[in-house]
Amino acid sequence: MTWLPLSARANRRLLTRRLRKRHIPAPTWFDIEQRDPLLARFGHRERLKLRILASEILWRKTFSPVRGMILTEAIKAYLATRIAIVIYALETPGRSTALDWLRNWRELIVYPSAFSPHRQPITPIGGNPLGLVLHTDPVEQGETSYQGPLVINWQDARPHALRQIPCQVLIHELAHKLDMLDGSSNGHPPLHASMDQQLWHDTFQAAYIHLNRRVKMGRKPGLNPYAATNPAEFFAVCSEYFFASPGRLHAIYPQVYKQLSLFYRQQPLAGIGGNKSLKGTYAESCE
Numbered sequence: 001m002t003w004l005p006l007s008a009r010a011n012r013r014l015l016t017r018r019l020r021k022r023h024i025p026a027p028t029w030f031d032i033e034q035r036d037p038l039l040a041r042f043g044h045r046e047r048l049k050l051r052i053l054a055s056e057i058l059w060r061k062t063f064s065p066v067r068g069m070i071l072t073e074a075i076k077a078y079l080a081t082r083i084a085i086v087i088y089a090l091e092t093p094g095r096s097t098a099l100d101w102l103r104n105w106r107e108l109i110v111y112p113s114a115f116s117p118h119r120q121p122i123t124p125i126g127g128n129p130l131g132l133v134l135h136t137d138p139v140e141q142g143e144t145s146y147q148g149p150l151v152i153n154w155q156d157a158r159p160h161a162l163r164q165i166p167c168q169v170l171i172h173e174l175a176h177k178l179d180m181l182d183g184s185s186n187g188h189p190p191l192h193a194s195m196d197q198q199l200w201h202d203t204f205q206a207a208y209i210h211l212n213r214r215v216k217m218g219r220k221p222g223l224n225p226y227a228a229t230n231p232a233e234f235f236a237v238c239s240e241y242f243f244a245s246p247g248r249l250h251a252i253y254p255q256v257y258k259q260l261s262l263f264y265r266q267q268p269l270a271g272i273g274g275n276k277s278l279k280g281t282y283a284e285s286c287e
């Protein structure tokens, strides 16, 4: 999809046409709007774009339930919307669409709850093996590999501070996939031409070293200490905070927040606060 500069009326017509072709049904979308706190900062027109983008993700990607997971259309739409929020502003007109950033996976496998990393291998669509699993996340309970699908669990029952806002595991695993787009998983995704590669490296390295030092000294790290595992996990965990708890990330590592805002081309902190409550979750209503 391409968002070219058009007159407001022409743009509205274009959006309406796209929405008519393939769309998340209105009742489902309204339910997501009511219940997903991450949508609170998006205005009416931005939500229209998000709905179209999420609808296209639903159409292009396969959402596969395993181990008894009941993947309703509403849950699929919710997951697609979360993906759309992450890639919402990644389009570069004339060069790449937002959906191009999802080119290294085509299937999202959803477990009902935490799964064992020693489980029997599952076969994704196409019958190909999952490939080398690079990240099996014990806390987030998701999984990512270069060749394979995204693997998440819908409901992690274990207590976790971040679980107040559900499904960061999806943001986490998606961040790994974005990181892998340039062929390596190192916390340095392919940056936009306008960004400073060295500044990104130096900023993330300094914060990563700082976090590791605090963890080793037994001090409260401020972020999920799992971020201290390696630079790839640091980027994935910081991406979770960037979207789900931006104030905390900005308070601890403001320069990391700034680099992520340049990469994702979003300012979650500017839109969250006041009476836009983060309480109440979609997950609760789906139980």
Ligand SMILES: [Zn+2]
Pocket (backbone or CB within 6 Å): 135, 136, 137, 172, 176, 233, 236
């Ligand atoms: Zn991870």
